[in-house]
Amino acid sequence: MDDLAALRYLVELGADEAIAEAPVDRFSAPPPVEIPAPARPAMRVVAPVSPAIAAPVPAAQAVISARDAAAAANTLDELREALAKFDGCPLKATATNLCFADGNPEAKIMFVGEAPGADEDRQGKPFVGVSGQLLDRMIGFIGLDRNTNAYIANVIPWRPPANRTPTAAEIAACEPFIRRQIELVNPQLLVLVGNISTKTLLGTTDGIIRMRGKWRDYSSPGLKAPIPALPIFHPAYLLRTPAQKRDSWRDLLLLKQRIQMLSK
Numbered sequence: 001m002d003d004l005a006a007l008r009y010l011v012e013l014g015a016d017e018a019i020a021e022a023p024v025d026r027f028s029a030p031p032p033v034e035i036p037a038p039a040r041p042a043m044r045v046v047a048p049v050s051p052a053i054a055a056p057v058p059a060a061q062a063v064i065s066a067r068d069a070a071a072a073a074n075t076l077d078e079l080r081e082a083l084a085k086f087d088g089c090p091l092k093a094t095a096t097n098l099c100f101a102d103g104n105p106e107a108k109i110m111f112v113g114e115a116p117g118a119d120e121d122r123q124g125k126p127f128v129g130v131s132g133q134l135l136d137r138m139i140g141f142i143g144l145d146r147n148t149n150a151y152i153a154n155v156i157p158w159r160p161p162a163n164r165t166p167t168a169a170e171i172a173a174c175e176p177f178i179r180r181q182i183e184l185v186n187p188q189l190l191v192l193v194g195n196i197s198t199k200t201l202l203g204t205t206d207g208i209i210r211m212r213g214k215w216r217d218y219s220s221p222g223l224k225a226p227i228p229a230l231p232i233f234h235p236a237y238l239l240r241t242p243a244q245k246r247d248s249w250r251d252l253l254l255l256k257q258r259i260q261m262l263s264k
């Protein structure tokens, strides 16, 4: 088999990306990483990174420099620039594009998802693949449209290889940026799309099944007042579990009600 044929064969098997130059020993357990205490009061100690999803672990220093870089950004453009220069999250090395945001930064409603997938990585925009199309339809039912009255970002702006769940260390390195992004957009309502954004931004260990459909307060030091935040099911989960669309519809109606109160 020549090189090209071998490559085609690998692509057919599903190996659609080169992760690293050197082989990774996925059986050696990486050491636990202690992340410095976040700006909010709770101290978080990050669990060891699973060997199955081993990636270069950002040092605690990465979290500190993420906080410094995010805090120094006074506009969304500066924040995007700061993220583009940030090397503390190893996902940047395997991603094609930075997926910073899509939609209208003046919108009153901001959606925060988990991390880009393959389509988002290619286009450099969040939620443009199949689950993004479902998200567009969901929010369209309640009069929202990313081109006019919604703004969309992710906790993690780089695609995790093969769409794996981001590790705690990767989330910790990116968290200061999404928090700053929320401060700079300063939406009137925040919608937390899925488990990762709910847990990360509300600092809870409760999963999305418990958290969805109830308004919470999202706070951060740079906000004048807490922002009401609604956790909802991730569209990718709804595609896998259509029976949950009923509850998801209820959650969207809650959001619609709250939006109507805003415009009064």
Ligand code: URA
Pocket (backbone or CB within 6 Å): 113, 114, 115, 116, 117, 120, 125, 126, 127, 128, 129, 131, 132, 154, 194, 236
């Ligand atoms: N899932 C997410 O959480 N974000 C995206 O941008 C795409 C899929």
